[in-house]
Amino acid sequence: MLTLITGLLIAGALAAAFWPRPVMVDLDAVTRGPMMVTIDEEGRTRVAEAYIVSTPVAGRLQRVEVDPGDPVIRGETVVAHMLPTNPAALDVRTREQALAAVQAAEAALRVARADLNAALANRDLAQAELERAETLADRQFTSPAALDRARQGYRVSEAQVETAEAAISMREANLANSRAQLIGFDDPGLATAIGNPRSDDIPLYAPTDGRILRIMQQSETTLPAGAPIMEIGDIEGALEVVVELISSDAVQVEVGNQVIIEDWGGPTALHGTVSRIDPLAITKFSALGVEEQRVPVTVELSGPADERKALGHGYRVVARIVVWKQEDALRVPASALFRSGGDWAVFRAQDGTARVTPVEIGRNNGVQAEVLAGLEAGDLVILYPSTAVTDGAAIARRVVN
Structure with missing residues (x-):
């Protein structure tokens, strides 16, 4: 009798030890609501017009x-x-040379004016001779050749006067140039002029x-x-953010995209829009030494300046550029997705049993994924499924105290 009772106890203990138990899992529901996909990158603030x-x-x-x-x-x-500083004004030799040039220019100007006086006298004489020759020619007391020579002499004298006047203008310009060599910042006249x-x-x-x-x-x-x-x-009125994106991310961004500025030290997030995308990428190296092509993207901040009054020039911020947004999307946690035969699938909880359910996924932001087909709002899916979860396996929801 004792042997029978002992055998029954051992058999019961073995049955209890090896009896199939449900796998403890974390569950979450498929929901509908707003969803957006962002490109997150660190940026630096700067004054738009420095x-x-x-x-x-x-x-x-x-x-x-x-x-x-x-x-x-x-x-x-x-x-x-x-x-x-005016080294030429402090150089005695240069200054003396400039003074000598001024004196030479003044002398040349006096010579040019004397030449003009002589040319004027010659022209007056040639004009008087021409008038006499014309009077004699009218009375036929002189030959036509003499009249032509008088006219030629008058024209030559006029040309000499014009040449002398041009020489005076040239000498005046040379004098002004020579005097300009003496101008320094210690000149009171120049100081008053400026x-x-x-x-x-x-x-x-x-x-x-x-x-x-x-x-x-x-x-x-x-x-x-x-x-x-x-x-x-102007920090208060013209502050913008520059974000250097990897070129593969920059091609997804367009001018006018909404931007959310976070982790800048303030109590609330700031908002802005993409105002410019540079056409030229720059080569940079990451902390691991990997060569990357970065594209500077300029973000114009919106909203009142009082929201960011503590933000200055060159401050670090985190910019989330919204590249896709939908107000009513069917969402499933991204941690519930896994690959099954090349397609996406989830384990759907149905009556305490895990069922493999193929799904069609649209956008994925790393936290949530857009469901195009395969699930409905309210369905429960298993998060982070382990190898112990198989199709048809008994499951139980893990309770967190």
């Missing part, structure tokens, strides 16, 4: 007293001061309204003409 303040002439830049972030007003705020009462100082005014973004040259130094000093821009 201005570089540079040196107008070669000279010595005084120490810049303004700081990044200071507001400026176009044409009113002085952002820097310069002291121009509207600067202090001839030793050249103020640099802000070219636009906004704030100083950065200063390239803070300390006093000597710079050539055109050297950058600082950058100025």
Whole structure:
């Protein structure tokens, strides 16, 4: 009897141990609702129209007293001061040569004016002789040849007068050129002409309204003409985002696509639209050393500036460019999809049993997929199906405490 009871207990324990149990799975429902596909990439903010303040002439830049972030007003705020350098004015030999050239030009001008006086006298004499010859010719007291010679002499004298007048104009131009060699920034007349009462100082005014973004040259130094000093821009009114997309993603983007700006530090997401897609891709290397072709895409921010008042120039943001959107789509979790014979399929939960159901998928954003055929709203599907889940296997929903 004891042996029989012991055998029955062992058989019951073995049956309980090996009795088929349902596979614990996670389930989710197929739903209808809005769905969109986005291309997510990091971007950088920048001022749409930034201005570089540079040196107008070669000279010595005084120490810049303004700081990044200071507001400026176009044409009113002085952002820097310069002291121009004129090596020719400091070179004694060059200055003496210029003075000698001025004196030579003045002498040549006096000679040209004397030549003009002589030409005028010759022309007056030739004119009087021509008048006498014409009077004698009318009375037939002189020959026609003499009259022709008088006319020729008058024309030659007129040409000499014109030549002398042209020579005076040329000498005056040479004199002005020679005097220009003596002009320096230490000339009070030149300082007054350019509207600067202090001839030793050249103020640099802000070219636009906004704030100083950065200063390239803070300390006093000597710079050539055109050297950058600082950058100025309007952060509040002209801020945009530049996103460098992989070229295969950039071909899916169009001008006017909606953009959602996230992870910028503010409480709410910002919105914008794609305003420009550059036609030229640039080569860059990823952190793993992989060569990539990146396309700069410019995003114009929309909405009031108060929403992004803490956002500045060169800040990092995450841009989600919407390339497809539908308000009423049949959606299934992407984690429920798997390949079955080259097509997409899911395990549909039906009466505690897993059933393989082929589906036709449209758009997929990595979290949800658009269902074109095979499922209906309300169907339950298995998420992350393991190898233990097979067609017809008993399943039970996992309960999370």
